[in-house]
Amino acid sequence: xxxxxxxxQKKPFENTPDxxxxxxxxxxxxALSRLLYVVREEKGLGxxxxxxxCGKTLLSRALNMELEKDIYRVAFITNPRVEDIDLLRLxxxxxxxxxxxxxxxxxxxxxxxxxxNNWRDKKKTVIVIDEAHAIEDVKVFEEIRLLLNFQMEDRFxxxxxxxxxxxxxxxxxxxxxxxxxxxxxxxxxxxxxxxTADYIKYRMKxxxxxxxxxxxxxxxxxxxxxxxxxxxxxxxxxxxxxVGFGKGLAQVDMFVVQEAIDSLGGxx
Numbered sequence: 001x002x003x004x005x006x007x008x009q010k011k012p013f014e015n016t017p018d019x020x021x022x023x024x025x026x027x028x029x030x031a032l033s034r035l036l037y038v039v040r041e042e043k044g045l046g047x048x049x050x051x052x053x054c055g056k057t058l059l060s061r062a063l064n065m066e067l068e069k070d071i072y073r074v075a076f077i078t079n080p081r082v083e084d085i086d087l088l089r090l091x092x093x094x095x096x097x098x099x100x101x102x103x104x105x106x107x108x109x110x111x112x113x114x115x116x117n118n119w120r121d122k123k124k125t126v127i128v129i130d131e132a133h134a135i136e137d138v139k140v141f142e143e144i145r146l147l148l149n150f151q152m153e154d155r156f157x158x159x160x161x162x163x164x165x166x167x168x169x170x171x172x173x174x175x176x177x178x179x180x181x182x183x184x185x186x187x188x189x190x191x192x193x194x195x196t197a198d199y200i201k202y203r204m205k206x207x208x209x210x211x212x213x214x215x216x217x218x219x220x221x222x223x224x225x226x227x228x229x230x231x232x233x234x235x236x237x238x239x240x241x242x243v244g245f246g247k248g249l250a251q252v253d254m255f256v257v258q259e260a261i262d263s264l265g266g267x268x
Contacts, residue, residue: 002245012207013234013241017058019065023202023230025195028059031186035063035161039072039126043183044148044156047172048163049133050188053231056163059188060128063161067126073118074126081131084139091127091147115150115157125150126159133164135171145178190228193220199230200237214240217254225261236260 003011012021024032031048038046050056057078064074075094080087088107089100095114101107118125127147135141150157162168166187172179191199197219204213214222218240226232239260244252 002241005245005248006213006241007208007210008204009208010206011238012203012209013238015231015234017061019058019061021203021206022055022058022062023199025191025199027188028055031059031188032062032066034184034186035059036066038161038184039063039067039124039159042124042155042159044151044159045178045181046159046161046184046186047168047182048161048186048188049166049168051190051229052165053229054188054190055230056188057130060130060161060163063128071122071124072126073123074128077127077129078131079134080129080140081134081136082140083137084143087140087143095125111147112150119157124159125157126161128161128163130163132162133166133168133171138174141172141175141178145175145181148181191223191230191233192228193223196223196226196228196233199233203237213244213252214257215251215253218252218257221254221257221261225257235264239264 003009022028035046035048037043048056048059060076064076067074073095075091077087077090077094082090085104085107088104088111092100092107092110092114095111097110097114101110115125129144144160144162147158147160148156162172172182200214200219200222201212214237222233222236226236236257240252240257243260243263244256247256249256
């Protein structure tokens, strides 16, 4: 609606995991590097936590883009709030199982065949479980641990990445055997004020902006009221562009940002 006014090619602040808009802050770059290390070095199990809206899901999509499609077979699980048998079904489905058995033993056999076939074909199996903090059934964590038993004498045949909010760490501590298998842990915090400014400018540039639209005072207020959380930044920026468009302005200043925040119901 406001694209023509700001001379943009696409909306810059959609809260969808579009890798084209993935901003590599220093901590996001470090997180991506560590996740790639776990996958490429076949370390078995990696853990990424972060506050809500900090870009964990987008980071997982960026990871997927980095992985060579002719080498890696990746299963993305985006809703793990299921029973243990259903998690196994989801994994088998995402790894390409033609049919899903009903009995748990048959599902495990199916998974074993899929993983073994990948290894035989020189493919590497990766399972990414997003929103893992939503797991309520302790049996699910136990099944995740048992999946790591698919291994050779010198390597894991499966790499599992658990991604979720900070409370995931507490849940994992209740399963010591699983927690002790975590080869890499990393936590994402909110963006700094400098990174918030760079984040906004980067996404505007990707969207086609030819000049700075958000003034410095606007960005300062954005950081203050968003707390540096990308999801909240996106919400405020998107509404600010809408307000500025409605007023026919050439730039978004702090007064426009404040009006946008008010229309969103204030700061979270």
